[in-house]
Amino acid sequence: MTDLLAGPDAATEAVRTAVIEAAIALFREQPLHHVALDEVAAAAGISTAELTAIHPTxxxxxxxxxxxxxxxxxxxxxxxxxxxxxxxxxxxxxxxxxxxxxxxxxxxxxxxxxxxxxxxxxxxxxxxxxxxxxxxxxxxxxxxxxxxxxxxxxxxxxxxxxxxxxxxxxxxxxxxxxxxxxxxxxxxxxxxxxxxxxxxxxxxxxx
Incomplete structure (x- = not known):
């Protein structure tokens, strides 16, 4: 039961980490105003909707x-x-x-x-x-x-x-x-x- 309860949190944290890593990689190559949320989402392997649920803007x-x-x-x-x-x-x-x-x-x-x-x-x-x-x-x-x-x-x-x-x-x-x-x-x-x-x-x- 403990593992089942911890699962969603662990999955959410993994998504957050993937988003941060993807964004860092993009910001290394492009200035802030050139990076779009859908580009970050694609690099993180998630949908734009999943990303905006975490970071709306x-x-x-x-x-x-x-x-x-x-x-x-x-x-x-x-x-x-x-x-x-x-x-x-x-x-x-x-x-x-x-x-x-x-x-x-x-x-x-x-x-x-x-x-x-x-x-x-x-x-x-x-x-x-x-x-x-x-x-x-x-x-x-x-x-x-x-x-x-x-x-x-x-x-x-x-x-x-x-x-x-x-x-x-x-x-x-x-x-x-x-x-x-x-x-x-x-x-x-x-x-x-x-x-x-x-x-x-x-x-x-x-x-």
Whole structure:
């Protein structure tokens, strides 16, 4: 009886996994707005109706794919944040993205969904970016505690700056394909950390 009850759930999970894998394969080859639900369904070996019962829209599918794909990329790198700090953690992500840039392309495309408050999926995607900021902030807090980063750096602000540097350079590398994004990250983060070591004097910029 237990096996019979578990069967449908196991089958549903297998379908969900097949859909995610099919979508990842398609997003590796095509931009977000070129991938249609019927194409994903065909690649997963199910009907479009079966797919839309799980993910009614492409945006819903994108959220599921980002969660699964991002977890697959980031989870193995978390020990780096704990053992070597936030800067090393972000550098490891830059290296992972350089080796497999498709996820970063999808995240960049999905940012337009997250930035559109009228879309029902916006809040869920925003939560992913907020969570990422929290991870980096937590790592920077630990960095300060163990002396890897200076006490003059406020972790919440440092996380904003480090993520902006990381995401900005990633975006540049996508539109300037000959750019060495790892070298650019190393150079920029060295300058950023130098600034962290100084007291921050608030100022008003006048033009």
């Amino acid at each position: 492409v945006d819903d599918l994108v959220i599921a794919v980002i969660r699964a794909w991002n977890q697959r990329r980031t989870a193995p790198l978390m020990p780096i944040a704990e053992g070597h700090g936030a800067v090393a953690f972000l550098r490891a992500i830059v290296l992972a993205n350089a080796a497999d840039p498709a996820l970063m392309r999808l995240l960049t495309s999905a940012a337009t969904i997250a930035a559109t408050p009228t879309l029902p999926q916006a809040e869920q995607l925003q939560a992913s970016w907020i969570h990422f900021h929290a991870i980096v902030q937590r790592a920077l807090t630990q960095d300060v505690a163990v002396g890897r980063e200076p006490a003059t750096m406020e972790p919440a602000r440092g996380a904003e700056q480090l993520i902006a540097l990381y995401e900005g350079l990633q975006l540049q590398s996508m539109v300037r394909p000959h750019m060495d994004v790892v070298e650019a990250y190393d150079r920029a983060v060295t300058r950023l950390r130098d600034g962290w070591s100084r007291d921050y004097p608030p100022s008003v910029w006048e033009i």
